[in-house]
Amino acid sequence: MQPLASLLVWSGISVLGAAAFGVLALSRGETVNAAWLLTAAICTYAVGYRFYSRFLATRVFGLDDRRATPAERRNNGRDFVPTNKWVLFGHHFAAIAGAGPLVGPVLAAQFGFLPGTLWLVIGVVLGGAVQDFVILFCSLRRDGKSLGQMAKEEVNPAAGATAMLAVLFIMIILLAVLALIVVNALKASPWGLFTIACTIPIALLMGWWMKRWRPGSVGEASAVGAVLLLGALVAGGWVAGQPHLAPLFTHSATALTWMMMGYGFIASVLPVWMLLCPRDYLSTFLKITTILVLAIAILVILPPLRMPALTPFASLGEGPVFAGKLFPFAFITIACGAISGFHSLVASGTTPKMIARESDARLIGYGGMLMESFVGVMAMIAACTLDPGVYFAMNTTPAALAQASQVLGQAGFVVTPDFMRELAARMGETTLLARSGGAPSLAVGIAQIFAGATSVLGGKTLDALWYHFAIMFEALFILTTIDTGTRVGRFMLQEIVGHVWPRFAETSWYPSVIASSALVVAGWGYFLYQGVVDPLGGINSLWPLFGISNQLLAAVALCVGTTILIKMGRARYAWVTAAPLAWLVTVTMTAGWQKVFSADPRLGFLAHAASLAGSANPDTARLIFNDRLNTFVALLFMTIVTVLIVTSLREWWLVLSRRKTAVVHEAPYVETGYATGD
Amino acid sequence: MRRETERDARCGMRDAALPFPTRLMRVVRRIIGAPDYRAYLEHCRAAGHAPRLTEREYVKEFFDSKGTAGRCC
Numbered sequence: 001m002q003p004l005a006s007l008l009v010w011s012g013i014s015v016l017g018a019a020a021f022g023v024l025a026l027s028r029g030e031t032v033n034a035a036w037l038l039t040a041a042i043c044t045y046a047v048g049y050r051f052y053s054r055f056l057a058t059r060v061f062g063l064d065d066r067r068a069t070p071a072e073r074r075n076n077g078r079d080f081v082p083t084n085k086w087v088l089f090g091h092h093f094a095a096i097a098g099a100g101p102l103v104g105p106v107l108a109a110q111f112g113f114l115p116g117t118l119w120l121v122i123g124v125v126l127g128g129a130v131q132d133f134v135i136l137f138c139s140l141r142r143d144g145k146s147l148g149q150m151a152k153e154e155v156n157p158a159a160g161a162t163a164m165l166a167v168l169f170i171m172i173i174l175l176a177v178l179a180l181i182v183v184n185a186l187k188a189s190p191w192g193l194f195t196i197a198c199t200i201p202i203a204l205l206m207g208w209w210m211k212r213w214r215p216g217s218v219g220e221a222s223a224v225g226a227v228l229l230l231g232a233l234v235a236g237g238w239v240a241g242q243p244h245l246a247p248l249f250t251h252s253a254t255a256l257t258w259m260m261m262g263y264g265f266i267a268s269v270l271p272v273w274m275l276l277c278p279r280d281y282l283s284t285f286l287k288i289t290t291i292l293v294l295a296i297a298i299l300v301i302l303p304p305l306r307m308p309a310l311t312p313f314a315s316l317g318e319g320p321v322f323a324g325k326l327f328p329f330a331f332i333t334i335a336c337g338a339i340s341g342f343h344s345l346v347a348s349g350t351t352p353k354m355i356a357r358e359s360d361a362r363l364i365g366y367g368g369m370l371m372e373s374f375v376g377v378m379a380m381i382a383a384c385t386l387d388p389g390v391y392f393a394m395n396t397t398p399a400a401l402a403q404a405s406q407v408l409g410q411a412g413f414v415v416t417p418d419f420m421r422e423l424a425a426r427m428g429e430t431t432l433l434a435r436s437g438g439a440p441s442l443a444v445g446i447a448q449i450f451a452g453a454t455s456v457l458g459g460k461t462l463d464a465l466w467y468h469f470a471i472m473f474e475a476l477f478i479l480t481t482i483d484t485g486t487r488v489g490r491f492m493l494q495e496i497v498g499h500v501w502p503r504f505a506e507t508s509w510y511p512s513v514i515a516s517s518a519l520v521v522a523g524w525g526y527f528l529y530q531g532v533v534d535p536l537g538g539i540n541s542l543w544p545l546f547g548i549s550n551q552l553l554a555a556v557a558l559c560v561g562t563t564i565l566i567k568m569g570r571a572r573y574a575w576v577t578a579a580p581l582a583w584l585v586t587v588t589m590t591a592g593w594q595k596v597f598s599a600d601p602r603l604g605f606l607a608h609a610a611s612l613a614g615s616a617n618p619d620t621a622r623l624i625f626n627d628r629l630n631t632f633v634a635l636l637f638m639t640i641v642t643v644l645i646v647t648s649l650r651e652w653w654l655v656l657s658r659r660k661t662a663v664v665h666e667a668p669y670v671e672t673g674y675a676t677g678d
Numbered sequence: 679m680r681r682e683t684e685r686d687a688r689c690g691m692r693d694a695a696l697p698f699p700t701r702l703m704r705v706v707r708r709i710i711g712a713p714d715y716r717a718y719l720e721h722c723r724a725a726g727h728a729p730r731l732t733e734r735e736y737v738k739e740f741f742d743s744k745g746t747a748g749r750c751c
Contacts, residue, residue, distance in 0.1 A: 075721065075725070076721075077717065077718040077720075077721030077722065077725075078718060078736070078739065078740060078743075079743060081708075081717075081721075083708055084705075084708075087705050087708045087709055088708070090708075090709035091708055091709045091710075091711060094709060094710065094711075095711075210737075211737065211738075211741070215715075215733050215734055215737045216712075216713045216714070216715050216733060216736075216737050218707060218710070218712040218713070219703050219706070219707075222710075271741070272741050272742065273737075273738075273741040277741055280710075280711070281710050281712060284709070284710045284711075285710070288709075350711070354708075
């Protein structure tokens, strides 16, 4: 493009984005259309990708297409395979996008649509996408090494061990909170439970098809699986209407908790081809298709946002969905979508082994994260198109709703019981009250958007069908994460115990497989159970813990990235990772401190435990123990990151003051055999 | 000597001779992380050695290594 034309185009995009932000920020009281939110996000992504990611690629990282990538040097036709950048973009996006970017923005909507949207859009451009890109680049230059290995080699061995421990603990909390979302969505929902239960035999059938009957026939098996899945979705509606069948699939949250734990254990013990892989394929197809269709539906309908830009809970800190003020809690509630430490595990996993040339890392690492942020923005739109009264009634337990009733009433966020009954009937449910976790309210938002787009085909029936489709879509990939997370946690535990008992590290030794799987399931199962029986709904305590742990893992990744940049002699550019690192540490440490030591019993674990002392409630002792356990976990996360930051700071100081020679552990330079520039 | 051009390797020029459904399935397999034995055989041919794995062995190894990879939340 000619320089003048380019200047005009990019100036136009910048002005349009600024105008959209102006409309969002200045609206008070009037309804805002989702189009403005989409415009602000897309313009910011475009400018960030065009200018900032290019700066990172050329000036900071010095990506070099003449340098052979691990995929070229170690090409084995299986793990290391040079792959087209657009195909790899899809692969990487499917691996990083899960329930997080959908649920986090829905929960953060209790502050209004503005804070979460600003964090999603600005956070990703300056933080999340930078983290993914830098870790992908570092792993690419190190033959696809993992984050833990890079922390060990580039910072020090203690940092490597710290990172590994952090990942294991984070995994436990992550699995508990994701399982809680599924439990809250499926409790007393025969339609939802029947559909999700059917995915297990469907996945098993697909597994046998791909492994035994027709090895490698993924396409056939997936097509059969998709048809059966849609059949199960429709059949679920019929089952829910049968007086003799519906009770078989109507269960309490506690019963579902035990089922989830049993499922997680079995999925971890069974061979991957039998359950994990087929479910993964099904969920990937469903995920990509649904996200594309949702994007198109939102662009076609352009729904108005009924949630205000800011709610009173942003400053009061007494939100019924979760306690705490906008700062720091909006920034830990939305992790995936803005910045997520978990992505550093994917960016140092399969993706760097498939990159054909270094410059592709820009599209895949930076661009992939922008796409995930866009998913978060869509989730925010879906949640904010709901009536605020419905949103709070769905995401709040009766106890929390009673505490916040005065503020909700003053803000006009009220809804009548009749309206909620009618809405539940329209969605094919008996009740939608107190379904905390974000997934059901997101499902109602998605169902309304989809039903709006397909209104010509049929009214109420399609509402219920779309609602359960959305629940199935969310539950399916949450269960995929539970499958893989439990298994990865099991491998990590086997490796750790293997240092003192080598036989335990054998991943095919069944006593070790069963014991380690049981321990990991017991770990996340305990936190899940604790969340299920929590009078405040569980999300209030577990989601902030998950947010803190995930953001602290991002801090670990940014520490590693900053260390490598300094060692590469790019210290003048170290701010690109150091600035988001400083922000994350400030946010997470503040949130962790408040969750532990706040005097407000709704916010602080210790204050909550103290408020329970002397209560006649028979569960008091257990609730107090849970508060103390949560305190321990929060302090543990904070300690782990403090250790890593101190060791990193020491390393930076030694290198910058020339007391230590900077040694980077990059793979040796080999010139590419591919033609460049054609 | 150039082993193959960048475009050959990355942009599916070698695949151009294949029917469209086969090419489409190859892309889908890569995106979802599914085994592709035919691509493995092509790799072996290009690398100048006989395939070391049968289709069953290849699928088994592929699934075994897949179980260790994480997925994000």
